[in-house]
Amino acid sequence: MTKKMTITSIKKTKGVTPLVMITAYDALFAKLMEPSCDMILVGDSLNMSFAGKADTLSATLEQMIYHTNAVAMGAKDSFIICDMPFGTYINSDEALKNSIKVFQQTPASAVKIEGGEDKAHIIKHLCSNSIAVCGHIGLLPQTVRLEGGYKVKGKTQEEREQLIRDAKAVESAGAFCMVIEGVKADVAKEVADSVNIPVIGIGAGRDVDGQVLVFSDMLGLFEEFTPKFVKKYMDGASLVKSALKSYSDEVKTKEFPQDIHTY
Ligand code: KIV
Secondary structure (H helix, E strand, C coil): CCCCCCCHHHHHHHCCCEEEEEECCCCCHHHCCEEEECEEEEEECCHCCCCCCCCCCCCCCHHHHHHHHHHHHCCCEEEEECCCCCCCCCCHHHHHHHHCCCCCCCCCCEEEEEEEEHHHHHHHHHHCCCEEEEEEECCCHHHHHHHCCCEECCHHHHHHHHHHHHHHHHHCCCCEEEEEEEEEEEHHHHHHHHHCCCEEEECCCCCCCCECCCCCHHCCCCCCCCCCCCCCCCCHHHHHHHHHHHHHCCCCCCCCCCHHHHH
């Protein structure tokens, strides 16, 4: 990717070319991602893969702001989306106050909030106050404790109809794109076809307008569990462990450092 994406160029990809989104939490990885990805999401999944927590719910706004700034330092030409953490958009006023904090304290281009029809009024309030919003429908990780687990959506006619209503409501509220997570592929396709903004899938099959993956999953660094929808593009954990084992062995045997590493 050579040019930074904008809201306009992102919307124009609909029906033309799939969007590539990935999560990042720090400058080091963000810099590596920039050449290959259209958008970088500073996801609240960082609470799990970076901070080691069991779910995303204890991520704070301060944490999200800190990591968004780190990502922005590494990927200066990327369209960066900051995930609004649990509890920071419980009503329109809170959502606006907290999103303004994100916009004033980071160079993020947009925020992401979870929810469909039920959150449309909040998305509308943010957009009408100049905050660009990426929606997130389907499986909503911030509802994991309420729902008692991560449940794939779109399995019943009722869920299918709700998802289409959610997508339309998010679009009408002014979002420029949305993530659809953990939805049966045929239903995700119908949802994507029902709106004019890009619908970016994660665990939602290929017939959507782009894909997003959590970087530590797709690089095989996160070992706790691997969801069915994740493709590991490398076995990062094994590679890192084997490099560290070599380092440890060489320190113990004094094979490292050699003359070339010595002043
Ligand atoms: O927090 C996150 O990483 C996300 C992705 C799963 C889309 O919301």
